[in-house]
Amino acid sequence: MLQLVPPTAKGNAWWLSLLLWIAIATPGLATQLRVAIVEGASQVSVGSSTPAKILDGAGRPIGELKPLTGVPARPIPGGVSVVGRQASRLWIQPSNGGEVYIGDRWYRGRVQLARIGQGVLAVNHVDLEEYLVSVLGKEMYPTWPQEALKAQAVAARSFALSRRQTQIKRPGSLFDVRDTVSSQVYNGVASEFPSTQAAVAATRGQVLTYQGRLVEAVFHSTSGGYTENSENVWSSVKPYLRAVPDFDQEAPNYQWSVILTAGQLKQRLPGVGNIVALRPLRTTPQGRIMTMQVIGDRGSRTIKGGQLRSALGLKSTLFSVTPQASLVANASTKGRPALPQSFIISGRGFGHGLGMSQWGAYGMAKQGYTYSQILQHYYQGITITTLP
Numbered sequence: 001m002l003q004l005v006p007p008t009a010k011g012n013a014w015w016l017s018l019l020l021w022i023a024i025a026t027p028g029l030a031t032q033l034r035v036a037i038v039e040g041a042s043q044v045s046v047g048s049s050t051p052a053k054i055l056d057g058a059g060r061p062i063g064e065l066k067p068l069t070g071v072p073a074r075p076i077p078g079g080v081s082v083v084g085r086q087a088s089r090l091w092i093q094p095s096n097g098g099e100v101y102i103g104d105r106w107y108r109g110r111v112q113l114a115r116i117g118q119g120v121l122a123v124n125h126v127d128l129e130e131y132l133v134s135v136l137g138k139e140m141y142p143t144w145p146q147e148a149l150k151a152q153a154v155a156a157r158s159f160a161l162s163r164r165q166t167q168i169k170r171p172g173s174l175f176d177v178r179d180t181v182s183s184q185v186y187n188g189v190a191s192e193f194p195s196t197q198a199a200v201a202a203t204r205g206q207v208l209t210y211q212g213r214l215v216e217a218v219f220h221s222t223s224g225g226y227t228e229n230s231e232n233v234w235s236s237v238k239p240y241l242r243a244v245p246d247f248d249q250e251a252p253n254y255q256w257s258v259i260l261t262a263g264q265l266k267q268r269l270p271g272v273g274n275i276v277a278l279r280p281l282r283t284t285p286q287g288r289i290m291t292m293q294v295i296g297d298r299g300s301r302t303i304k305g306g307q308l309r310s311a312l313g314l315k316s317t318l319f320s321v322t323p324q325a326s327l328v329a330n331a332s333t334k335g336r337p338a339l340p341q342s343f344i345i346s347g348r349g350f351g352h353g354l355g356m357s358q359w360g361a362y363g364m365a366k367q368g369y370t371y372s373q374i375l376q377h378y379y380q381g382i383t384i385t386t387l388p
Contacts, residue, residue, distance in 0.1 A: 033128045036175040037102045040119035045070040050098030057089035073113050075120050080113045089114045107188035123175045132200045135184045137191030148361040149199035150371035158208040158217035205387040210240045219356040222251040224318045224348025232284040241354050242380045247363030253350040261342050268311050272296025274339050278321040288317040319347030
C-alpha cells in the first residue's frame, strides 16, 4: 500500500428570482457540488487524512480505511471495489473534517466511486465555497488584486451553479463539472491560498443574474483588446454576453505569433495537397475567424474557426496567416509561383473571447475598479444577487 503525505493546511423578475432561489439555495442542493476528478481510469488511488468509512450506494457502512494509506479503487462487473468491499457505487467519507485523496491530490469533502464504461469514475462531493477557494487559486494568480479575485469568485460561482442546474435535469448524471479547463480548473487543497479564501468569503453566496435568471458566466484569459458577442462564437444569443473593450494590454498573450512549416500545415490540414493560402471567409466584427478557406494545390476545403484553432494548436481564433515563399527557386514549379515554405500566424488573445477577460479584470482592478464594476462591464445588464 502507498503511504500518503498528509495535506497542508422586470415584471416577473421576482418570480424568476424565487425559482432561482428554490433551485439553488435548497439545503443539500446549493452547497454541494459534484466534481469529476478521474473518468474511466483502470484504477485510481484513494485515501483519507483521517479514519474514513467506506459506504455503499445507499449510505450504509461496509468498511473502513486507515488514515494516510492509499488503496486502489478498481472497476468490477456492475460496480467498483475498494479493499475487497464491492458495490455498484462506493463512498469514501473521512471523519472529523478530514480530506480525501484522489489520484495524486488532496480534496475537501468526500468521494463517490462508480464504474463508467470499462473504468472508474471518481467524483469529489465538496462544499461550493470550498471548491471556489481552490478554483480561484488555479484560474487567477493568488497575488492579483482582491477586486479581480472577487470578480472571479462571483463569476466562477455563477458558472458552477448554472452547470449544476443543467446536470440536475439529466437523469443519471453523476457529476456537475469537471476539474479541467472544460469547466473550471480545480486542484483541491493544493491551490488554496489566504487571498483566494478572502475573496470567496467576501462574496459568499453572490451570483450573477439576468432578468432573474442565473447567468452562465463564462470567462477566458485574454481577449486581445475586445471581447465577443455570444452568437459569433456559439450558435445562441446571450444578451449579457456582448462585445466590450478590454483592459488586457498587460497580458502575456495579448499578442502572439507562431511559424508553421508547409509540411506541418499539410499534416494538420490534410486533403488539399500542399497548402498555398488560408483565406478568411467569415469573421466576427472583432476579426475572429468564423470560417476559413484552406487552399491547396490539389483542391480546397472550408473549416470553422474553432476547428482550425484546435487543429493548429492556436491560442485563439483572432489571427491572420501570411505565407512565406522560399528564397530558393524550385525547378519543380515549372514556371508557376513557388509554393510557400512556411506560414506566419499572428494573433491576439487566449481563449474564446466571451464574458470576463481574466487579464482584463486584473487591468481594471489595478485602475481602481471594484469587482462589481468589473462584472457589470463584462456581463452586460446583469444584477449581482446574493442567495439566501
